[in-house]
Amino acid sequence: MKVFVFAENQKALLELCCGARQIGERIEAIVINSQDDKDTEVADKVWSIPQQDNAMLEDYTETIAALLEREKPDLLIFEPTKRCKLIAGRLAAMAGTSVMTDLIELTKEGEGSHLVYGGAAIRKEKLNTSLAIATIGPGVLQGSKETGKGEIELFPFVEPIRKIKVLNKEQKPKLSVNLPSAKRVIGVGRGIAKEEDLGMIRQLADVINAEVGCSRPIAEAERWMPKETYIGVSGLMLAPEVYMAIGISGQVQHTVGMNRSKVVIAINKDKNAPIFGQADYGIVGDLYKVVPALLDQLK
Amino acid sequence: MNIITCFKVVPEEQDITVKPNRDISFEKAPMTISAYDLNCIEAGTQLAEANGGNVIGISVGAKKIDDSKLKKNVLSRGPESIFMVADDKLENIDTYQTANALKAVAEKIKDYDLILCGEGSADLYAQQVGPQLGQLLSLPAINSVSKITLADGKAIVERTLENELETLEISLPAVISVTSDINLPRIPSMKQILAAGKKSATIWSAEDAGIGNLSATLGVIETKAPEQMDRKKDIVQGDSEEAIKSFITKIQEVLK
Ligand SMILES: Cc1cc2nc3c(=O)[nH]c(=O)nc-3n(C[C@H](O)[C@H](O)[C@H](O)COP(=O)(O)OP(=O)(O)OC[C@H]3O[C@@H](n4cnc5c(N)ncnc54)[C@H](O)[C@@H]3O)c2cc1C
Numbered sequence: 001m002k003v004f005v006f007a008e009n010q011k012a013l014l015e016l017c018c019g020a021r022q023i024g025e026r027i028e029a030i031v032i033n034s035q036d037d038k039d040t041e042v043a044d045k046v047w048s049i050p051q052q053d054n055a056m057l058e059d060y061t062e063t064i065a066a067l068l069e070r071e072k073p074d075l076l077i078f079e080p081t082k083r084c085k086l087i088a089g090r091l092a093a094m095a096g097t098s099v100m101t102d103l104i105e106l107t108k109e110g111e112g113s114h115l116v117y118g119g120a121a122i123r124k125e126k127l128n129t130s131l132a133i134a135t136i137g138p139g140v141l142q143g144s145k146e147t148g149k150g151e152i153e154l155f156p157f158v159e160p161i162r163k164i165k166v167l168n169k170e171q172k173p174k175l176s177v178n179l180p181s182a183k184r185v186i187g188v189g190r191g192i193a194k195e196e197d198l199g200m201i202r203q204l205a206d207v208i209n210a211e212v213g214c215s216r217p218i219a220e221a222e223r224w225m226p227k228e229t230y231i232g233v234s235g236l237m238l239a240p241e242v243y244m245a246i247g248i249s250g251q252v253q254h255t256v257g258m259n260r261s262k263v264v265i266a267i268n269k270d271k272n273a274p275i276f277g278q279a280d281y282g283i284v285g286d287l288y289k290v291v292p293a294l295l296d297q298l299k
Numbered sequence: 300m301n302i303i304t305c306f307k308v309v310p311e312e313q314d315i316t317v318k319p320n321r322d323i324s325f326e327k328a329p330m331t332i333s334a335y336d337l338n339c340i341e342a343g344t345q346l347a348e349a350n351g352g353n354v355i356g357i358s359v360g361a362k363k364i365d366d367s368k369l370k371k372n373v374l375s376r377g378p379e380s381i382f383m384v385a386d387d388k389l390e391n392i393d394t395y396q397t398a399n400a401l402k403a404v405a406e407k408i409k410d411y412d413l414i415l416c417g418e419g420s421a422d423l424y425a426q427q428v429g430p431q432l433g434q435l436l437s438l439p440a441i442n443s444v445s446k447i448t449l450a451d452g453k454a455i456v457e458r459t460l461e462n463e464l465e466t467l468e469i470s471l472p473a474v475i476s477v478t479s480d481i482n483l484p485r486i487p488s489m490k491q492i493l494a495a496g497k498k499s500a501t502i503w504s505a506e507d508a509g510i511g512n513l514s515a516t517l518g519v520i521e522t523k524a525p526e527q528m529d530r531k532k533d534i535v536q537g538d539s540e541e542a543i544k545s546f547i548t549k550i551q552e553v554l555k
Contacts, residue, residue: 082443082460089394089430090440097516098395101425111520116423118312121323123423124520162439167455168466184554208554220479227480234424242553259528263553271536280531281553283546285538293543298554 001108004071005043006030006064006087007079008057012138016077017042017148019141023108024075027148030064032057034152044148047071047155056166057083061090062158068095068131075110080135088133097129103136112136119233119256175228177211184210184242187231187258190217191247191268191287195224200291201246207298213238215248232257247287250275267291300352300449301411304343305401305432306336306373308364309422317524330366332373335417335477337484342447342477343415344377344485350449354378355408359400361390365502374495375487381500382408388505393517398431403508405436413454414474418443429476439469442476 003024007013013029020027029043033051049063064087068076076091078084080102088099100112104122110132116123127133179185186208188201198212205212212229219230231238232254243261247268248254255278258264266279267290276282283290310328318324332340343354356378358364365385373381382404389400405414414436416429426442433440446457454473458465459480469475487495505511535546 082458085426086430086440086442089427089442090434092395092427093398093431093434096395098393098431099425099427100517101427116522117310117315117323118421119525120312120315120317121522121524123522126518126520127516128518129516161437162470164439164441165468166465167468170464172462172464256525259525264530265550265553266534269538271534276532276534278528278530280533281546281549282532282534283538283542284534284536285542285546289538290543290546293540294547297544297547298551 001075001110002026002028002071002073004028004030004047004068004073004076005078006076006084007138008081008083009079012079014042015138015143016079016136016141018143019136019138020077021144022141023106023110028071028073030067030155032060041150042148043150046150046152048152049155050157052157054166056164058086058090059160059163060157061087062160063155065091065094066158067155073131075132075134077106078133078135080137085135088135092133095129095131095133097127097131097133100125100127100132100134103134104140106134106136106141115233115256118253120252175226177229179211179213179229179231179236179238182211182238182240184208184244185213185231185238185240185258185261186210186244186246187213187215187248187254188218188225188246189215189248189254192218195222197288198224200295204291204295204298207295208242208244210242210244215254245275245279246291248275249273250278300347300350300413301408302343302347302352302354303405303408303411303414304336304340304354304356304378305414305416305428306340306356306358307333307397307417307420307422308358308360308366308369309333309420312421321524321526323522323524330363330369332369333417333421335419335421335479337376337417338479338481339415339417339477340373340376340378341482341484343413345482346413346447346449347377352412355411356381357383357401357404357408359384359389359392359397359404361385362387370500371492371495372487374498374500375491376485379498381498382503383500384503384505384508384510386503386505388511388513391519392513393515394425394427394431395516396513397428398435399513400505400508400510401428401432402435403510404503405432407503407508412471413449414438414472416474416476418476418478426476429474433474436472436474439473440475441467441469441473444475444477445480447475447477447481
């Protein structure tokens, strides 16, 4: 199988190229303006598209389409970013196929799995077209270190027919927490009554050496925490050593983001809260009694 | 100004159940409007309210999407009319088929300035129909849009990406996929609900829409609930001093 790889971020490109070796014999990377020798170490070939002034990443879609048309790979994999999903979708429409998005597994046979129904189920699917397209997280395909030949070939830019004008672009402020790499995470949910009460949760996090994330309503409805910190199917997918859910009911959309944690601890006043079904340790109680006691006794 | 808002009809997520063999059951799940498409319809309605114009709701799927309660729900949220392809030939179609079917509907409507889609559907969340539809119609397509304003034949949109915020100018017509941040969908008033009953809905078969033989590009092998992790489920009942103490003793081990 010949696999082409395209990513928005260099690190993801390298990881996806390495991982793609699990699936295909020949791995070729598509890179905008390849200058970095590092690109060539992981792929058998690098297609370098000359960088254009003021071009969005999406403006390279027609060029990638022309490359696919000529080189006919069996599989094209993308990093699962918004930009890549847009490019993937447009390419799929041109090629007459669909895209398997956000895969959590991809086999040699081309069978992809992804979460559906808000995480309630995993769907296994397969494209039956000559070109298969998928977006897949870099961590999913466990990388092998095998290196490629590393030849670089220039592929000429194809001018897009329709251009979107970029009026302004700003970096989002960088988050100070890195939840995916935290060993311990406290997830806080609607069980807290007011924004100030997050203070007590943060104190507890300090005491037990954890980072704080939340359920979606705390970020999206209440806006008490940054959107980038909510856990679940449409947010972060975490697998820390310890996850402590405080005032979180445990709806499946949330739990898919934390159910790979090694140990789960739940604090909830409702004994029927589904979170208890997914917890190793728990207490049916008022978090306003339990958290201060924890603070007091764990200090 | 004609604004087409696309919506998907999906089983109500809260009512999907898992069978002992980990199969998924929809028996208790009524059909409803996909969550993100409520934002899509609301965005179209707000644009029409601000700029003048007419909102049209369109959907494609199996025969069961032609449901009077559901259509009324859509029409009470702002659209003046609905066009649907409701045909069992379109049961469980993939994103390429969906985009093609929506394209057929848009082409039958002919006169439109903007097509809005939700970022992804609540059931499959492939986030592909908007980008594919734009490409199939040879129109500019953009995703992840969290704000839209319209000015002389153009849309100025804000796009929220992983690490960046972009402001873009897009010439119309265009296909724009919107995120759930773009607005808070309205709760229709009694008046709007009553008015919805008088609005029109046009239902076509796949033949009528000229998409009688769209073949699938994607095959589904299986859909199963994930295997549950084995958890200890050592749950302390109640928050008496005693109970809290026992809870702390248990977790102290883990938190060492
Ligand atoms: C398409 C879609 C995608 C979604 N994606 C996500 C996602 O990625 N992440 C996510 O988190 N959600 C997501 N959701 C929302 C999800 O379905 C739930 O609504 C959400 O997770 C609930 O958040 P919560 O547990 O904080 O709130 P609630 O469900 O309201 O639960 C609050 C809990 O706090 C408990 N409580 C209240 N007071 C106290 C107290 N004093 N002491 C102790 N316990 C108390 C209650 O018993 C209750 O169990 C999604 C929904 C949809 C439809």
